[in-house]
Amino acid sequence: MQVGICLFHEQEDGSLLSRPFNFYVFPGAASRRRIVMDASTAHFHRSNNMDFNKWVLQGVPFLSRAEYDAEAEALLAEPQEPTPQARGPRVTLTREDDVAFMSTTMATVHAWLAEPWAEDGEPAELALPACNPFLRRALFEEVEGLRAGRPELQAESRALEGEPDSRKKQVVLRRLSAAAQRARAEAARAQQLASLTQRAGFLRVWRALCASGKPLVGHNLLYDLLFLHDHFEAPLPPSLAACKASLHARLPLVWDTKLLATRCGRFAETALGPLHAACVGGEPPSPVAVSFPPGFARYDGGEQAHEAGYDAHMTGVVLAALRRAELAPEAACNRLYLMRSLYGVPRMPSNPSLAGAGPVCH
Secondary structure, eight states: OEEEEEEEEEOTTSOEEEEEEEEEBOOOTTOOOOOOOOHHHHHHHHHTTOOHHHHHHHOBOBOOHHHHHHHHHHHHSOOOOOOHHHHOSOOOOOSHHHHHHHHHHHHHHHHHHHSOOOTTSOOEEEEOOOBOHHHHHHHHHHHHHHGGGOTTEEEEEEEOTTOSOTTOEEEEEEEOOHHHHHHHHHHHHHHHHHHHHHHHBTHHHHHHHHHHOOOEEESSOHHHHHHHIIIIIOSOOSSHHHHHHHHHHHOOOEEEHHHHHHHHOOOSOOSHHHHHHHHHTTSSSSOOOEEOOTTOGGGTTSOOTTSHHHHHHHHHHHHHHHHHTTOOOGGGTTOEEOSSOTTOOOOOOSSGGGTTSOSEEO
């Protein structure tokens, strides 16, 4: 429902500028994703001021990288003429009105085709009478039969302005030179690619995040990584090894503040809210000074826990404090806290710097 990303920039005096972004994400109209929510989940979000109207009405659409690449590849591929089998059986007109409509309309088409036309001249256009989808299919089949000796002939459907019946459209015929056809096809393809980019939505942010090479910081973030991969990259790979390899290839530097706080044993509570409060309150000593630049004032008035952007801000502040207190050793990078594990028996890990953390996901 929300993805929170917070950017931190270090200033000359050692303080940090925090820029939290809170993205509402909602599947696009063409998405086949299902939205399932327990009542208790809805009540939890409502109690934490989730704006359901903003989520549903203004949520940023998204495609996964796999979905985007598949659609882009199809658009960029050379168009293939459909085989006769792919078109299905031809339409047979039996009603007198339909037969009369087809006879009159095709007579108009033949008269138009008999008019002189130069391939290097201006494109010619003929708009046929509006009709229902059944008759439009019959018209397209008749026009297809005429194209054998007239490669310049093109046909398409066009909606009518002010027509209340959305099913009623007209067939428009065009005579275009080969160069004009190529230009028209390229323009249509560019428009489709622009629409695809717009529907990609939050995928553009995910791609920028992966391309940045910057360390990614989360709090107890195993599920976050799985959600990010499943929604914006591709379905999770079937094996643990393949899943870890895919995540590591895209996010090579990951820090888990839950793991760090649990490992050091300095904090009575390691949930994000209490941990952030302890870090900004001087535990560990000398908290990092953090401020918000102009444009981010809404986060300057105090805690807004459970809003994704503010949670991301708190997580970054915690890591900065732990690093200043030398409680974030490099050996803990790319190690994730496991809230639940089949192997959750406390034990001493092979790396002493992870002592007390219990089982971790490398």
